[in-house]
Amino acid sequence: MFHGSAEGLILKIVTYGEADLLVWVLTPEFGPLRVLARKGLRSVKRFGGRIFLFNRLEFDYSRRRDDEIAFIESARLVEIFPGVFTDEVRFGRAALFAEVLLAAWGEGDPAPEACGFYLEFLRKLERGVQSADRFVLDAFRLLEILGHRPVLDRCASCEKPLDGSKMYSVNEGGAVCENCAKDEKIKMTGRGGTLPFAVTAAVRKTVEKSYNTDPGHLDRLKFSAKARVEAFDLWIEHIKALLGRTPKCIRYLSEFERTSKRK
Numbered sequence: 333m334f335h336g337s338a339e340g341l342i343l344k345i346v347t348y349g350e351a352d353l354l355v356w357v358l359t360p361e362f363g364p365l366r367v368l369a370r371k372g373l374r375s376v377k378r379f380g381g382r383i384f385l386f387n388r389l390e391f392d393y394s395r396r397r398d399d400e401i402a403f404i405e406s407a408r409l410v411e412i413f414p415g416v417f418t419d420e421v422r423f424g425r426a427a428l429f430a431e432v433l434l435a436a437w438g439e440g441d442p443a444p445e446a447c448g449f450y451l452e453f454l455r456k457l458e459r460g461v462q463s464a465d466r467f468v469l470d471a472f473r474l475l476e477i478l479g480h481r482p483v484l485d486r487c488a489s490c491e492k493p494l495d496g497s498k499m500y501s502v503n504e505g506g507a508v509c510e511n512c513a514k515d516e517k518i519k520m521t522g523r524g525g526t527l528p529f530a531v532t533a534a535v536r537k538t539v540e541k542s543y544n545t546d547p548g549h550l551d552r553l554k555f556s557a558k559a560r561v562e563a564f565d566l567w568i569e570h571i572k573a574l575l576g577r578t579p580k581c582i583r584y585l586s587e588f589e590r591t592s593k594r595k
């Protein structure tokens with residue numbers, strides 16, 4: 333029997349059998365760790381309310397063999413984010429990033445940067461201080477943490493200068509010159525997948541600038557309302573290419589972002 337302890341943020345919980353809970357915790361050491369809380373639904377003494385979405389926990393676990401699922405033995409609360417549940421937009425943003433992290437990060441791959449980023453993200457949502465612009469820039473930071481920072485200062489395919497090209501290819505991972513866009517369109521037509529499309533210079537420049545800006549100063553970067561929608565659509569295309577599907581939380585979030593009066 334192996335015993336260990338870890339600290340992390342709960343990304344997903346599903347009930348398992350009668351009263352057990354299957355829990356995905358994002359940990360710095362092991363990335364998303366899947367653990368089973370036996371009688372997690374009922375055992376007040378052992379878990380009493382601590383197994384809850386987005387909670388930050390310290391927990392002890394055990395497992396019989398390396399290839400078997402770990403069981404949570406006990407858990408202590410480190411931080412909670414009740415404010416995230418008071419507002420559909422906050423909840424939708426937190427759930428979307430959790431879904432993307434779970435789908436894109438391999439279990440067992442250390443994730444200290446992703447953990448630190450997601451913790452800061454939850455804290456901002458909790459305090460209600462995240463603007464719509466900052467959310468989109470954070471989404472692009474998440475893309476960078478996942479190892480897919482878009483190439484924006486040269487052609488992502490041939491590396492030559494862009495020379496005014498507005499074309500963008502999620503398959504190449506960034507802006508592309510007119511020639512590479514044409515070649516890709518010919519190659520990809522009829523095969524499915526996203527063809528190169530035009531992206532306005534304002535979106536490209538603001539996103540590029542955000543990667544060269546200290547995170548503490550990112551709130552100073554602004555999109556126009558139109559550019560923000562375009563930038564978020566661009567991000568969604570990247571995530572679709574990365575996951576091979578549209579995240580479930582996108583539709584949920586878009587609904588509330590559209591009807592929300594807040595900036």
Ligand SMILES: [Zn+2]
Nearest residue numbers: 487490509512
């Ligand atoms: Zn090119």
